[in-house]
């Protein structure tokens with residue numbers, strides 16, 4: 001059945017149920033964004049033309065909102081607690097619905113069981129009930145619940161699951177045996193899924209799929225109005241909870257900021273002003289989302305204190321014409337040195353409060369400075385006040401961009417097909433890999449006629465040998481490309497090393513998330529033995545990693561040029 005775009009979201013609002021404060025927040029958001037979604041659907045329909053889009057039956061089980069997992073978020077919605085996850089789930093639901101797929105939504109174990117066709121209390125019986133869904137979107141809590149209550153069918157159908165995972169899961173933490181042997185054990189990892197089944201809030205590592213969310217878009221008239229109405233001396237502080245104001249040393253940089261700008265906050269409070277917030281700050285209390293946006297429209301500056309990490313608010317601020325100022329982290333924060341990241345299945349190093357804003361957007365919209373350096377901080381404030389900055393929203397965070405990306409995943413990502421991950425080593429003797437004319441990297445010969453059925457299409461492969469100590473994520477970025485883990489199997493061969501003219505004295509096949517790689521002392525080449533361990537992330541000074549890169553669409557890093 002062909003999927004048909006939907007522009008009326010009232011049925012979706014019914015499907016979302018009611019009661020919880022979190023659902024109320026999500027529904028309000030969906031309602032407010034209806035017109036934007038409808039317009040985006042129209043544009044995407046035009047862009048895709050008559051492309052066949054199969055309608056899928058989809059279950060969305062939002063595990064963290066279930067009572068069975070404790071639901072710590074719902075009671076905090078009106079008290080300054082995290083909203084980023086709810087923003088994202090609301091947008092995922094809207095996108096799936098607008099794209100025209102069949103949708104079921106569950107936020108309790110009971111509803112989950114009845115939708116899976118598992119009789120209550122029969123969770124562990126060795127029955128394999130046929131699954132009435134092509135796809136299941138859930139989170140780590142939901143994954144655990146499904147494992148407990150689906151019996152044997154969990155194993156059979158796990159390839160249909162997608163896990164919404166804010167900060168991402170790197171392959172080394174995902175592979176149970178490897179993680180256990182090498183100390184990558186965490187609270188969340190080792191599910192042995194294909195790493196692309198984990199879907200993140202920002203494009204943290206290409207090992208996972210980038211899901212994202214949306215920010216409200218402005219038309220040209222609104223943009224002009226905003227630019228004319230900006231108060232160049234108005235700053236809003238990022239953070240809804242009083243605890244972020246406990247930051248050591250804030251007096252110094254806040255004092256500087258206060259010399260130049262009027263400082264506003266949206267910090268939740270019960271009856272009294274939170275003592276952490278200085279008297280010179282105009283605190284509005286936690287605002288409803290639309291009023292928060294209005295405040296951003298007037299402000300010139302949105303300033304981060306270092307927490308929360310990687311949330312939606314900076315994108316909203318930039319979309320509303322603010323400059324986002326944030327502190328550089330030196331040394332970088334990670335699960336090795338920071339409480340917040342501890343136990344998360346990633347060793348990604350975070351060099352500022354919002355790395356996406358820093359690396360994908362940057363100046364003039366984003367300034368990342370050392371807050372302990374008063375001169376640098378003051379100079380930034382002065383330059384920002386003088387600057388003229390247009391509202392900006394990357395395409396991948398517009399409704400159209402999100403629809404385009406999710407639909408591409410739905411139609412092309414298949415983790416159930418046996419060929420999803422090719423076995424290592426042996427490839428056709430006439431491999432179509434060729435050394436590029438400038439002898440720097442490998443390409444896939446277009447005229448070879450030997451294109452495996454892969455998505456992204458293998459023609460976009462560009463493979464480099466990384467410098468010692470460099471991760472594939474960074475190596476690809478150095479070449480203006482993105483690492484593409486699904487291409488690793490095409491590279492994992494003696495043939496690839498040979499064509500790159502790497503002098504392998506010996507070649508071993510082992511389990512290591514940095515392989516395929518070359519070790520200079522000893523001139524040893526290593527191939528990957530375990531396809532689940534192919535990883536863009538990770539580096540060691542011992543190895544030159546062999547890295548599969550590809551191109552990407554401007555403003556849509558998840559998709560290659562030929563991916564649509």
Ligand code: U2F
Nearest residue numbers: 082083084166266286287288289292308309310311312313
């Ligand atoms: C992030 O969670 P947060 O909820 O703290 O993320 P924010 O960037 O603060 O923004 C979430 C939404 O809150 C809204 C705003 C954003 O869409 O429009 N909001 C509001 O409604 N009223 C206000 O007064 C101020 C903001 C991240 F998303 C999570 O994944 C992380 O777990 C968390 C911790 O790092 O940070």
